[in-house]
């Protein structure tokens with residue numbers, strides 16, 4: 304499985320909850336302990352099990368383009384005749 308993570312620009316987040324609702328892994332929440340300068344509870348990633356797949360749904364649905372998605376480099380699945388992964 305591809306692993307990913309996200310970086311949220313919390314200063315620009317307006318706490319609309321869309322990313323929280325649409326993340327299929329349910330690993331984004333609003334930080335109710337913190338208000339940003341705009342007066343909103345910003346989104347935070349809560350992914351202790353590293354379940355983020357880098358699917359980018361959160362980034363696509365964010366109306367303010369606050370989320371950058373980072374994915375691990377693709378790993379080749381090709382196997383040589385000698386059985387080595389390349």
Ligand code: SF4
Pocket residue numbers: 307308309325326327328329330331354355356357358359360361362372
């Ligand atoms: S990239 Fe996908 S799995 Fe990762 S936080 Fe965003 S919506 Fe969730």
Ligand code: SF4
Pocket residue numbers: 311315316317318319320321322323345346364365366367368369370
């Ligand atoms: S979708 Fe964007 S603006 Fe809305 S809570 Fe998530 S990061 Fe913040």
